[in-house]
Amino acid sequence: MAELSTRQRILDGAGDLFFRQGYRAVGVDTIVKETGVAKMTLYRHFPSKDDLIVAYLEQVNQLLWEWFDQAIEPHQGRPREQLVAVFTALEKLVKSPQCHGCAFMMAASEFPELDSPGHQVAIAHKRAMWERFRDLAQAAGARRPEVLADQLLLLLDGSFAAVRMFGLDNPGANVREAAQTLIDAQLPRELS
Amino acid sequence: MAELSTRQRILDGAGDLFFRQGYRAVGVDTIVKETGVAKMTLYRHFPSKDDLIVAYLEQVNQLLWEWFDQAIEPHQGRPREQLVAVFTALEKLVKSPQCHGCAFMMAASEFPELDSPGHQVAIAHKRAMWERFRDLAQAAGARRPEVLADQLLLLLDGSFAAVRMFGLDNPGANVREAAQTLIDAQLPRELS
DNA sequence: TATTATATAGACAGGTCTGTATCGCGTCAA
């Protein structure tokens, strides 16, 4: 039983509330009550609510990349299969009850100013995801890797949006096949 | 110069603020100040802020269907082309400066409870959009119209999400080609 | 002219928001 640090306890509790209810909908008092931490303790670890939100988004960023790497790991050296594997994993993700959408899209929605702290982290994450798609597409020999990256990012975000909109029974359940179709269309005939 | 009704003035002003900044971020006082209307007048036309939000969403719903019908109108009787035409229009829409994303996705984001008033209107709209896609896909002779409808809805919402996330220069600019690819994959060889 | 409907203007109630200040308790190291 590794005891979590206070900082981590705050981050986890606040993150859960943010993810479910939204950033503006959750007040600091609620976080304090939910985590059982004192208000001053929270403010000593995170100077402002904005800082807490940014810290949460950075944690989600890290977790999502672990998820991503885990998804493509079994297909090392076969970039085309890796691209598909991401969407196989995504299909499973958007069908799981602990997924309430995308924390970054929520941030972009609630903090529309492009240069606001939360939105900046969100853009950085999505851009990094796009680059990953493009690199894999390029490695797989795509004719126009950037175009494929655009298309796959649309599918990814469309799936996350669908979870938030419809709940568990959402059209993201068919995202793998869509991704497969787009990949096939942008890649030369399968070799292996 | 048709003078707008007070109700419409409130709806337009509030809608603009909601769309840009978000529902929770905009207070009633801000709407009152921006529209130049008295607070009591607002509350006589809309009993609560939630009612105002719902009324706004219903107006957006109507406007979006007009946009949709206008997009497919030139291709009457050719459902396959009509499907593509929606995404040609969407590409144009997400590149225009007055588009800040999707008011319904924002509602789903900020009011995550599936049975909250705003979320209900949002779900109804998206479901109707899905049905339109499915009907057109079926009319075009798609093998699995429901699957194609799922896929196209992902692209649509992915594009709207991309606008909110990245601003004017977003990957939604390539959504038409993605839609075309998915449509081609689900439809028998073009006849006409 | 009197009435009715609708508008503006602004004070106000009661609650919630973020962030600060204060006090006291326990722990651990010197």
Place this chain on the structure above:
DNA sequence: TTGACGCGATACAGACCTGTCTATATAATA
């Protein structure tokens, strides 16, 4: 034993929130 330190609890300031109330102005209608 002493002192530093992290933490819990709680009161508080000042701003903002939704929604109500009163008072007044205006315009159409009976």
